[in-house]
Amino acid sequence: MNESFPALGPEVDTSTQQCSFSPDVSDNTCQVPALWHIAWDTDLENGFACREHMAVVQQRFVYIDRHPIGPDCGMPGARWDFDHKRCNRSDDTPALAAAKELTA
Numbered sequence: 001m002n003e004s005f006p007a008l009g010p011e012v013d014t015s016t017q018q019c020s021f022s023p024d025v026s027d028n029t030c031q032v033p034a035l036w037h038i039a040w041d042t043d044l045e046n047g048f049a050c051r052e053h054m055a056v057v058q059q060r061f062v063y064i065d066r067h068p069i070g071p072d073c074g075m076p077g078a079r080w081d082f083d084h085k086r087c088n089r090s091d092d093t094p095a096l097a098a099a100k101e102l103t104a
C-alpha cells in the first residue's frame with residue numbers, strides 16, 4: 001500500500017441510469033435502475049435495460065452488443081468499448097497513462 005494516495009470516496013452511484021424500455025413508445029417507460037447497456041445498431045444508438053426487460057429484448061429484438069452498466073455508461077464523451085465490454089471515457093487520456101507509469 002502506498003499511503004500517499006488519498007482514500008477513495010464511496011462508489012460512483014450509477015442508479016440514475018434507468019431502464020429505457022417503453023413497450024408502446026409512450027411516456028410509459030420502465031425507469032427501474034438498469035443492469036444492461038445495449039447498442040442497437042452500428043451508429044451506436046443505445047439504451048438501458050433492467051434485468052426483466054433485457055430478457056424481453058433477447059427474445060424479441062436484435063442488437064449488436066451489450067454490457068453490464070458501468071460508471072462511464074451514458075456519460076458525455078464515453079465510447080463503446082467492444083473489446084472490454086464496457087463504456088470508456090479514459091482510453092486515450094495521456095494523464096492516465098502517466099499515472100499508471102508512476103504507480104507501477
Ligand SMILES: [Zn+2]
Pocket residue numbers: 019020021030031032049050051052053
Ligand atoms: Zn425495465
Ligand SMILES: [Zn+2]
Pocket residue numbers: 037067068069070072073074086087
Ligand atoms: Zn455502456
